[in-house]
Amino acid sequence: MPELPEVEVVKKGLSKLLKSGDLVSKIEFHRDNLRNRLPKQKLKMVKKQSILAVRRRAKYLLIETSDYILLSHLGMTGQWREYKHPKLHDHISIYMQSGLTLVYNDPRRFGVFDIVDKAVLSKDPRLTILGPEPLENDFNADYLYKVTRQRKIPIKSLIMDQKVVVGVGNIYASEALYFAGIRPTARSSKLTLRQCEDLTVSIQNVLKQAIRQGGSSIRDYVDTNGESGSFQENHAVYGRQGEPCLKCRGAIRAKVLSGRNTFWCVNCQK
Ligand SMILES: [Zn+2]
Secondary structure, eight states: OOOHHHHHHHHHHHHHHSOTTOBEEEEEESSSBSSSBOOGGGGGGGTTOBEEEEEEETTEEEEEESSEEEEEEOTTTOEEEEOSSOOTTEEEEEEETTSOEEEEEOSSOOOEEEEEEGGGGGGOHHHHTOOOOTTSTTSSHHHHHHHHTTOOSBHHHHHTOTTTSSOOOHHHHHHHHHHHTOOTTSBGGGOOHHHHHHHHHHHHHHHHHHHHTTOOOOTTOOOTTSOOOOGGGGOSSTTOTTSBOTTTOOBOEEEEETTEEEEEOTTTOO
16 A cells, blocks of 8 residues: 555655646546545546646645645556557546646555645645654654553554644654653553654655655556655564564564554664
8 A cells, every 4th residue: 555655655656746827628537436426427527737846745646736635546456657558447537638647546446536626625634633744844753752651551542643743654654652761561651752753854854765766566556657666675673573673683572453454673763
């Protein structure tokens, strides 16, 4: 499943392809629904809309035009690419005046695509429930310290809560906790300010590293050029059960926590 780093890599790819000022000629849906019904009745509104920017909020891609936001979530297996040849599971085509055609492909169809009026975007319930972006300034030690005070749940479950901070998926949560030296099962309210500092920094470092490496290609994720990411080759703990810890050589442990596979080192994480 694409996580924040993978979506950020796709955002960068789309930003390169979609030139600012290019006009949308036409959008076509090749089926009626993905996770939800596709907004067929809004299709005529985006004609001649000018591209302004491509942004990301949590795992949503936001293609900003003069009056609308094309909102895309990749779900489990969604991919955007420049159209060259048709492929099975191509569901959406965006034709640009420059001649570029973008295609959205999604075999599992858990993705979301919507056309949202910019005037109401800030009230969109899909976005209003989201916590701060992990790579922006409002996610910091003071903030994490404050939100952990009354919470008794394991810290790993807390940082994976989109209302607390967005985009810290299962792989990145295990990785960040390892580098911060904090056990995934530690009770959130017991974290010190210093640990909150270490954890926010670790989350940011792990996500930035993953973005630099093009994301983690678990299953079939590829970017807009069809390239796989390589971060999965550098996981320090995720998927390394029984293998030696990179710091102490002790065996990496694994267990299921809140329904998710969780990996850590008993010596290095307290
Ligand atoms: Zn260790």
